[in-house]
Amino acid sequence: MQFHTWIFLPFFFITYVIYWIVKNTKFRIAWIVITSYLFYGWWNPLYPILIAYSTLVDYISLTLMEKSSRKRLWLVVSISNNLFLLGFFKYGVFITDNLNALLTKIGSQYLIPSPGFLLPVGLSFYVLKSIGYVLDCYHEQVPRERNLIRHAAFVSFFPLLLAGPIERAAHFFPQLQGNPRISIQQITDGFYLFMIGLVKKVALADALALYVNTVYDAPQAYQSPALILATIAFAWQIYFDFSGYTDMARGIAQAMGFEIMQNFNCPYLATGLSDFWRRWHISLSTWFRDYVYIPLGGNRKGKWKTYRNILLTMILSGLWHGAAWTFIVWGALHGTGVILTRNLERNQFYKENIPLPIKQIWVFMLVSFTWIFFRAETWDKAILILTRIFTSGLSNPSFPLLFAVVIFVAWIYQLVRHSLVKRLSVPSPVRIGILLFLLLYLAFFGVSSGRPFIYSQF
Amino acid sequence: MDHKENKRPRISTSDEEQKQGYIPRYPLYLNLLSALVLLLVLWAIPHVWKQVEPFHPGMDYRIPYVLSEDYWIYDRYCQMAANQFEILILGDSVVWGHYVDPDQVLSSQLNHMAGKPLFANMGIDGIHPVAMAGLVRYYGQAISYKKVLLCFNPLWITSEKHDLQSRKEFRFNHPRLVPQFFPEIPCYTESASVKIGNLMERHSQFLSWTRHVKTVYFEGLDLSSWVQQKSYQNPCRAVTFQLPQPRITEQSTPPWNIRSATLQAFPWVKLETSFQWQFFRQTIRILEKRDNTVFVLIGSFNEHMMDQTSLETYRIIQAQIASWLQTNQIPFLLPSSLPSEFYADASHPLTAGYALLANHLWNDESFQIFLCKPNNESK
Structure with missing residues (x-):
């Protein structure tokens, strides 16, 4: 069940009505857990078992960690379990494929059978959330949550289950205590945010995907302008897709009385x-x-170790995104980029004399370049795209003019959103006008393919 | 990744909007009023559209094939036809006139006999009785109180597949009009999400209207897909406010037996278990509830292309249909089969066939009584 599919509407309606009834009772948290497990089980009835298992192991580990003198042991148990889940479901195929390639190369007849299962949606997100919480408890940054149901609600809270944001225990657990005060303003703000997210996903991201997918599915058929434009379009597609999801998640949570951390800030x-x-x-x-x-x-440990740490962290971040070499390269490119531009960004001349738009365009170009590895299904395809960008001709890219306008408008909006536009868009009548425009835009430009969120596949 | 802070985890919950803290709060009534205005505007847009998009269906009008699934225009046609015509003919492509020009179909032939435009062709190509029930229920409100000639095409019960009882998934016509969840249609395996979307569209003028605009001006595509296909075209210029007109058949169709004279063995479904027949009866009930005066025309089906066993089963089915209609005091005509050369296929007559069928109807006593009955509008 994705937020932008019709089935979510009755699900949320029923969930919300009952939530409203029980919000000031002790059943509130239990209701959050029940609905979150239902939401998760919609994909596969076995998924709730997986999240319940992960939650239970962490809960027991934390309980024993608190009582035991061997805290580190229970920390290792919990983290190993979480990493095992991630490794087994996410990297099983990747590891066996690579081992098999190695075995073939050394002439072995034996091949390891490939595990035939798909990655459960959202696993990567709730595993990170749980690891973070366990580490926080270990370092006594947050107190252990003694109530299992509340712990389960933190891990499985359905607006954040699919693709985050990866909330922190210290920020989220206090919101599970006591009774929430939900104002009409919170509900309307939440609805408004949800609508913005819906338009971003269905009418912008999925629309750009039409062009991106056409070009990236057969890059050999396209020349430089189309490949460049498809890459730029993908940069915006993934932004609209993921930030759209985040807006929807935050909007739903807000209507339920939760404040969720921001995930994007005009990247x-x-x-x-x-x-x-x-x-x-x-x-x-x-x-x-x-x-x-x-x-x-x-x-803390000198220049070279800092570089090593940056590179390692970025590679791990890339690997977290997907079990493929292209993601590892993507992470490595970002790591290298951060290392190389680190001093430049601190340079006074760069800070003061280079015009802002030039800096922004330059960073956008760098980021877009790395997206090629992120989007291409294989290493060979990524290299083919790169090669063709620099060596093929300049044929007409047939890039829809409207998509170019959308990207331009989005850019401009980001530039001015903190100024006058933001203030103007707050009064209710103005919001209604914007909402009307969004609804009309959604009704006509919304792509009805029900394409899943990109990040929900990680 | 460049952070001077090297202590233990710090919680990052930066929300600029809250930091800036300038978002004013508005009273409840203003929020509610604004929401009301929004709903009002969404309700008004399709109504305003009717004023700016000219639609003048004439005597021999039929819904163009490309608009077969544009139920918003059908609703609009119902409103106009209910004002213009005394009797509305509802049915599938037999009423619509699949192989003939718009001025040769059953409604036109009857108008010719009446000497004035009494009958409107309200047929839709490919609409089966299950979908017809949905069409009348959700988009046919405007024809309440009118006299309705409702046609039943036995083609829809010639096999389990036609009757939508097949367990194997297949794409059938007008899925948006059939029951989405209950009763369950075994071959209809759309996702729950799509089904809920269909339910929403039935009850929302706004959603039906947006589909209308996309159907008429954007080849049935969402605008994103349309601009993807026509990269440099301005979508605004595509909205010409000119509805497609019914097409004239380019070449005449030969009778069925010239193309293939093989006799068919139809695996008829039993009437008592037939899904299509159940929904045909439901359509009659909906119309009766709305004070429509209903006359039923069965067929006329091409009996010449059936083998003996099929024909015998068909006779039994005909008798069962007639018995049910009689029991429920619904006037009907079960015309004898037309001459073989008057059929284009199993159920569609050619021009001469329509003329003969109209003649059968016109000379039927119960039909004459039906014609003479006043519309219930006066009640």
């Missing part, structure tokens, strides 16, 4: 690659910063 206005990662998928980049980069030593 294509970044003036450096480090800046980009402070604006893109904020919940993931801060997770990697706090639980990987800093424990590795961060920037």
Whole structure:
């Protein structure tokens, strides 16, 4: 069940009506867990068993960690279990495929049978969330949640289950305590945010996907302009797709009385690659910063170790996105890019004398270049696209003019959103006008393919 | 990744909007009023559209083939036909006139006999009784109180597949009009999401209207797909406010037996278990509830292309249909089969066939009584 499919409407309606009834009772948290498990089980009735298992192991580990003097042991048990789930379901096929390739290369007749299962949706997200929570408890950053149901609600909260944001225990658990106060304003704000997210996903991301998929499915049939435009279009497609999902998730949560952390902050206005990662998928980049980069030593142990830590963190982040070499290369490219531009971004001349649009365009170009590896299904395809960008002709790309307008408008909107436009769009009558425009745009431009969110596949 | 802070995890919940803190709060009534205005505008748009998009169906009008699944225009046609004509003929492609020109179909032949435009062709190509029930229920409100000539094409019960009882999935006509969940149609395996979308569309003028606009001006595509196909075209210029007109058949169709004279063995479904027949009866009930005066025309089916066993079963079915209609006091005509050369296929007459069928009807006593009955509008 995805937020942008019709089935979500009755699901949320029923969920919300009952939630409203029980919100001031002790059944509130139980209801969140029940509906979250139902939501998750919609894909596959076995998925709730998986999340229940993960939750239970973490809960027991944390309980024993609190009572035991061997805290580290229980930390290892919990993290190993989570990493095992991730490794087994996400990287099983990748590992066996690579081992088989190696075995074939050395002339072995024996091949390891490939595990024939698909990655359960959302696994990568709730595993990170759980690991973060366990580590926070271990370091006594947050108290252990003694109520199993509340713990389960934190892990499985359905608006965040598919693709985050990867919430932190310290921010989320307090919101599960006591009775929420939900104002009409929160509901309307939540609905408004949801609508914006829906338009981003169905009418913008899925629309751009039509062009991107056509070109990326058969790059050998296209020349430089089409390949460049498809790459730029993909940069915006993935932004609209993921930030659209996040808006919807935050909107639903807001209507339920929860405040969820922001995940995007105009990433294509970044003036450096480090800046980009402070604006893109904020919940993931801060997770990697706090639980990987800093424990590795961060920037405390000299220049070269800092570079090593950056590169390692980015490669792991790439691998988290997908079990394929293209994702690893994507992470490595970002890591290398961050290392190479790190000093440039701190340079006073760069800061003060290079015009902002130039810095933004340059970063956008770098990021778009890396998206080629992210989007291409195989390494060979990525190389083919890159080669053709530089060596093929300049034939008409047939890039829909309207898509170009949409991208331009989105760019402009990002530039002005903190100024007058933001203030103007707040009064209810103006919002209604915007909502009307969004509904009309959605009704006509919405692509009815029901394409899943890109990040829900990670 | 460049962070000077090297302590243990720090919670990142930066929300700029809240930091800036300038979002004013508005009173409840203003929010509600705004929502009301939004709903009002969404309701009004399709109505305003009717004023700007000219639609003047004439005497021999039939819904163009490309608009077969544009139920918003059908609804609009119902409103106009209900004002213009005394008797509305509902049915599938036999009424619509699959192989003949719009001025040669049953309604036109009857108008010719009446000497004035009494009958409107309200047929839709490919609409089967299950879909017809949905069409009348959700889009035919405007024809309440009118006299209706409802046609039943026995083709829809010639096999389990036609009767939608097949367990194997296949694409049938007008899925948006059939029951989406209950009763369950075994061959209809769309996702629950699509089905809910269909239910929403039935009850939302706005959604039906958007589909209408996409059907008429954008080849039935969403605009994103349309601009993808026509990269440099301006979608606004595609909206010409000119509805497609019914097409004239380019070449005449020869009778069925010239193409293939093989006799068919139809695996008829039993009437008591037939899905299509059940929904045909439901259509009659809907119409009767709306104070329509109903006359039923059965067939006329091409008996010449059936083998003996099929024909015998068909006779039994005919008798059962007639018995049910008699029991329920619904006037009907079960015309004898037309001459073989008057058929284009199993159920569609050619021009001469329509003329003869109209003649059968016109000379039928119960039909004359039906003609003379006043419309219930006066009640």
